[in-house]
Amino acid sequence: MYDKVMETVTYLNEKVAYRPKVAIILGSGLGDLVDYIEEKVEISYEEIPNFPVSTVAGHAGQLVFGKIGGVEVLAMKGRFHYYEGYDMKQVTYPVYVMKQFGIENIIVSNAAGGANSTFKPGTLMLITDHINAFGTNPLIGKNDERFGPRFPDMSETYTKKLQELAKTTAKEMGIDYREGVYLGTTGPTYETAAEVRAFISMGADAIGMSTVPEVIIANYTGMNILGISCITNMATGIAKEAHSHEAVVEIAKRTGNEFCRWVAETVKKI
Numbered sequence: 001m002y003d004k005v006m007e008t009v010t011y012l013n014e015k016v017a018y019r020p021k022v023a024i025i026l027g028s029g030l031g032d033l034v035d036y037i038e039e040k041v042e043i044s045y046e047e048i049p050n051f052p053v054s055t056v057a058g059h060a061g062q063l064v065f066g067k068i069g070g071v072e073v074l075a076m077k078g079r080f081h082y083y084e085g086y087d088m089k090q091v092t093y094p095v096y097v098m099k100q101f102g103i104e105n106i107i108v109s110n111a112a113g114g115a116n117s118t119f120k121p122g123t124l125m126l127i128t129d130h131i132n133a134f135g136t137n138p139l140i141g142k143n144d145e146r147f148g149p150r151f152p153d154m155s156e157t158y159t160k161k162l163q164e165l166a167k168t169t170a171k172e173m174g175i176d177y178r179e180g181v182y183l184g185t186t187g188p189t190y191e192t193a194a195e196v197r198a199f200i201s202m203g204a205d206a207i208g209m210s211t212v213p214e215v216i217i218a219n220y221t222g223m224n225i226l227g228i229s230c231i232t233n234m235a236t237g238i239a240k241e242a243h244s245h246e247a248v249v250e251i252a253k254r255t256g257n258e259f260c261r262w263v264a265e266t267v268k269k270i
């Protein structure tokens with residue numbers, strides 16, 4: 001794995017002059033953030049050695065390098081989900097690459113169902129912590145100390161300093177946000193109402209099918225982490241209507257503007 005990662009990193013180093021310290025993983029329907037990136041260099045996943053290819057609607061499959069307000073960034077437009085059939089090492093492969101490429105701060109975003117009944121579609125939630133309900137862990141297997149320790153601590157997974165920065169920025173910009181716990185499951189089924197009740201009793205405020213594996217690896221490799229969920233629907237049992245991915249993407253796109261403004265301004269201060 002290490003050699004493969006380094007091969008990918010060498011390719012990127014040769015292909016682009018940018019050396020960003022900040023990366024952003026864009027969730028379903030949140031790809032418009034790349035419109036805030038100037039002097040872009042875009043690379044399709046197909047072109048990148050050892051990179052998996054994204055198959056989900058609303059996920060383009062490109063690495064986008066450039067600048068937001070003078071700060072160099074790397075945006076991942078299209079992520080890999082466990083339910084697509086990738087194994088956990090493939091799902092998290094880009095995060096390993098980012099770390100070796102020099103990324104120190106990662107912003108992870110997602111579209112998620114609201115489990116906290118005080119949320120509504122369009123609510124932006126700053127992730128304060130997560131629950132891994134995938135039933136597996138991307139670090140299962142032999143550990144390679146060149147990436148990180150065998151038993152990573154997760155007592156401050158979502159970096160307090162970045163949370164404070166995002167909160168201050170939101171307040172300055174008049175952006176409304178909530179805070180909460182993200183619970184990640186495998187999908188691809190949306191939850192049953194009984195599962196949502198169980199997840200709420202476990203402490204979930206938002207439910208999705210991504211983010212947790214990437215964050216586990218970002219924490220393991222020693223990155224600072226900021227997470228934002230865009231609540232696109234209320235979770236099953238709270239919502240009156242049935243779910244569809246088309247509706248998820250549409251709401252994410254519609255409310256994505258606030259998300260993009262918030263992330264762009266926060267990036268400038270990192």
Ligand SMILES: O=P(O)(O)O[C@H]1O[C@H](CO)[C@@H](O)[C@H]1O
Pocket residue numbers: 026027028029056079081109110111112187208209210211244245248
């Ligand atoms: O988490 P992201 O990739 O934003 O997407 C969310 O939206 C999709 C379901 O509609 C799932 O992939 C879920 O995880």
